[in-house]
Amino acid sequence: MSIYIEKIAQISIQSPLSDEWMRDPIYPTQRHCRFICPDFKQFLSPATSRRMGTLLKCALTSAFNCVKEENRTQLDGIFTGSGLGCIENTEKFLTSMLENNEQSLSPTNFIQSTHNTIGSQIAIAFQCHGYNITFSHRGLSFDSALMNALLKFKLNEIHSALVNASDEMSDAYFKLFDHTGYWKKSICTTDDFKHAISSGSFAGENSVSFLLTDKKAEHTLCEIGDIELFHTPSDKELIDRTTRFLSSYQLTLNDIDTVVLGHNGDVENDEEYNRISNLLVPHARKVIYKHIFGESFTMSAMGVYVGATCINQQHIPSHLLLQEGSTGHHKPTNILVVNHFKKIDYSITLLRSC
Amino acid sequence: MAEKIVVTGYGIISSLGIGVDKTKEALLKEERFIGKVLHLQTEHTDIPCGEVKESDDELRRHLGINSDYIVTRTPLLAMTALKEALQTSGITDSTNTAFINGTTVGGMEKSELYYNEFFNGKHTEYITAHDCGAGTEQVGQLFGHFSFMTTISTACSSAANSIILGADLIKAGKVDAAIVGGTESLSKFHLNGFNSLMILEHEACRPFDKNNQGLNLGEGAAFLVIEKESNAKKRGAHILCELAGYANTCDAFHQTATSAESTGAYLAMSKALQNAGLKTSDIDYINAHGTGTEDNDIHESIALKKVFGENIPPFSSTKSYTGHTTSAAGAVESVISIIALLNNFMPANIGFSEPIDATGLKPITHTTKKQLNTIMTNSFGFGGNDSSCIFSKYQVS
Amino acid sequence: MDKTLVQELKEEIIEVLNLEEMKPEDIDASAPLFGEGLGLDSIDALELIVLMEKNYGIKLKNASEGKEIFRSIEIMADYISKNRTK
Incomplete structure (x- = not known):
């Protein structure tokens, strides 16, 4: 069975609902970059959005x-990943609880604080009664949602799925994470991502939706093979399991022409990406994306988005390449998107042209 | 026919105590543990909860964990339940095994204590322990080298959905076994959240009663070891029961209210039956979601009538013993249901006296002996994340 | 009828319930707040209970008590003027 990415729509720190970043990316000018929002009124009625952050x-x-309006109720499942959920609402409720000594609290912030608010609000808006799930597992939150969606396709229980990855970084949480060394002390430059020498990254925000189906359509972006999740794998386990899952697509590691990596400017993080990409696919072109999208728990979704867009446009812009001049002449056909979170959780996703 | 998925291990902690035996004893004696909180530091001391009696330090000692090890209560509860689940299953090799945890509160119970100090750079170890996945990793790493681990957060159906995902992974041949369940400690945050929704009962709760006034929050954790039948047989494991069927659906109506037709609950139960290949008459007992709120109890009753017609199997809500353990509830109540199944009794729905006018349904009011073969357990969550699981006595294939 | 209180309530409701597109003059003080009229729901009812508690010192024990009080802004104003403690 083949599964395809039919459509992707993103809102992030790049121009919303567009792939302008392919030609003309916006580089970070702050340590903490917030969403560039579209005009929500075009898409959401005031009644729908009045309580929403x-x-x-x-x-x-x-x-x-x-997802087109006529296809929304027929959607078979909604799979969401969010590392922190609606953290701004969580904070509002928490702060108000602490300030008011647990008295007279407004319920709206509490209701909107749960992680599954995102997936259930999409279901409510779509009138979709199908499978609905939310994962909140650090850097593998999106990857788990994608894994669950692909699993349901393979069990032949669904034929279409919306996979969404959403994370925001509030001002307060930016400060808190600053205390834990998540962020660099200065504004990141692209060079920090190519030759990291210090720790920390910069904060981004993202909400990206993928429509997956088991039928190829006119505007299908690419085929999505499978995703493997790992926990503190040995090198042998990484190679063996990746080789095994590629073989079910009649592929070997040698067939991979491009690898999408989550370099985020943190020296330890980036060295691990260099190490595993050299271990698995030393010959492949290395593409990075967090230098323009920033870091969040679900930023790996942007890696899949970047990979799928490159396959679809049959082009990899030079600003995404880890090593300049490594573009070569061959077009992207088989891409692995590699993600790791603090060398603990890993995922590897296969994207193919179709 | 697809290979059976069997349960080979179970572990639980709740206000009823640590372990399957203590839980069983309380259910048989109709002893509930809902009262004044001792450990949770809240202004709302008048709101009764099903709090786990053991303090964090006592749980640490029970687990043999050093007192200086940084861990919040939610993962500590999980570790306690997981330890028992692994012991009962006898599983030692965790390769090709997934660990799936369900939680929503995560490390909030410490974040709310230290929030203002966080900004001065104090207790920063609890900043990184805040998110849901942080606890899962601590729990998982303590007990084995899993093929992968993940965390599900669908509010009050989190643990049920973790059981469902584990079963699907086994079905698809992705793993041989999965450790599935959920955990949640009480927090001031969600106690106040539920209080702001005005759905907390100020006495001990009475699910399905005409005069129900809301729910009691509880805390706890429970885990199951589920695996392919062949895998269990190969390693000579004692098989407790089968996971016969399950379904995850969405009401898609409102963030907190249930649709008038109870679509989500109806679909969860009927699709679970379909998934198990069973008829409504095959269900001997239902462990209802039964929170004690007017909204849940009426709508769950409507859904029961829609699925089972005139012949609704005996049902009860064991939240009347433990309180609502939120993200852990799906697993806590699965373990309670399995205890009931294996020991052939139906636990009482404590506190019930008069049926709700609109539906007239009466739950089991006293723990009753009955030969059970197949049981269903419901878990419904905020946002309409509704799931049902069905367990059956194991029959050798 | 306390016209200032009615006006005050309209403004507070718009703010608390984020009725961004509305102005006080758009709200008919005698029209139902729930169902038809403003089309509010159960979460809004809870927000109105918090509003009464915070601004007027009126504490409701049970959410269902709100059903009667929140029939319209006029009824709500009437109830508040009779029961307010601040």
Whole structure:
């Protein structure tokens, strides 16, 4: 069975609902970059959005732009990943609880704080009664949602799925994470991503929706093979399991022409990407994306998005290449998207041209 | 026919105590543990909860964990339940095994204590322990080298959905076994959240009663070891029961209210039956979601009538013993249901006296002996994330 | 009828319930707040309970008590003027 990415819609720190970043990316000018929001009024009625924070508005807008109105109720499942959920609402409720000594609290912030608010609000807007699930597992939150969606296709239980990855970074949480060394002390330059020498990254925000189906359509972006998740794997386990899952697509590691990596400017993080990409696919072109999208728990979704867009446009812009001049002449055909979170959780996703 | 998925291990902690035996004893004696909180530091001392009696330090000691090891209560509860689940299953090799945890509160119970100090750079170890996945990793790493681990957060159906995902992974041949369940400690955050929704009962709760006034929050954790039948047989494991069927659906109506038709709950139960290849008459007992709120109890009753017609199997809500353990509830109540199944009794729905006018359904009011073969357990969550699981006595293939 | 209180309530409701597109004059003080009229739901009812508690010192024990009080802004104003503690 083949599964395809039919459409992707993203809102992030790049121009919303567009792939302008392929030609003309916006580079970070701050340590903490926030969403560039579209005009929500075009997509959401005031009645729908009056209780929603920015993240929920972004998630619904990306979902609306991903699935045509006539296909929404027939959608078989909604799979969401969010590392922190609606953290702004969580904070509002928490702060108000602490300030008011647990008295007279507004319920709206509590209701909107749960991680599954995103997936259930999409289901409500779509009137979709199918499988609905939310994962919140650090850097593998999106990857788990994608894994679950692909699993349901393979079990032949679904024929279409919306996979959404959403994370925001509030001002307060930016400060808190600053104390834990998540962020660099200065504004990141692209060079920091290519030759990292210090720790930390810069904060981005993202809400991206993928429409997956088991039928190829006119505007299908690419085929999505499978995703393998790992926990502190040995090198042998990484190679063996990746080789095994590629073989079910009649591919070997040698057939991979491009690898999408999550370099985020943190020296330890980036060295691990260099190490595993050299271990698995030393010959492949290395593509990076977090230098223009920033870091979040679900930023790996942007890696899949970048890979799928490159396959679809049959082009890899030079600003995405880890090593300049490594573009070669061959077009991207088989891409592995590699993700790791602090060398603990890993995922490898296969994208193919179709 | 697809290979059976069997349960070979189970572990639980709730206000009823640590372990399957203590839980069983309380269910048989109709002893509930809902009362004043001792450990949770809240202004709302008048709101009763099903709090786990053991303090964090006592749980650490039970687990043999050093007192200086940084861990929040939610993963500590999980470790306690997981330890028992692994012991009962006898599983030692965790390669080709997934670990799936369900939680929503995560490390909030510490974040709310230290939030203002975080900004001064104090207790920063609890900043990184805040998110849901952080606890899962601590729990998983303590008990084995899993093929992968992940965390599901669908509010009150989190643990049920973790059981469902584990079963699907086994069905698809992705793993041989999965450790599935959920955990949740009480937090001031969600106690106040539920309080702001005005759905907390100020007495002990009475699910399905006409005069129900809301729910009691509880805390706890439970895990199951599920695996392919052949895998269990190969390693000579004692098989407890089968996971016969399950379904995850969405009400897609409102963030907190249930649709008038109870679509989500109806679909969860009927699709679970379909998934198991069973008829409604095959269900001997239902462990209902039964929170004690007017909205849930009426709508769950409507859905039961829609699925089972005139012949609704005996049902009860064991939240009347433990309180609502939120993200852990799906697993806590699965373990309670399995205890009931294996020991052939139906636990009482404590506190019930008069049926709800609109539906007239009466739950089991006293723990009753009955030969059970197949049981269903419901878990419904905020946002309409509704799931049902069905367990059956194991029959050798 | 306390006209200032009615006006005050309209403004507070617009703010608390994020009725961004509305102005106080768009709200008919005698029209139902729930179902038809403004089309509010159960979460809004809870927000109105918090509003009464915070701004007027009125504490409801049960969410269902709100059903009667929140029939319209006029009824709500009437209830508040009789029961307010601040």
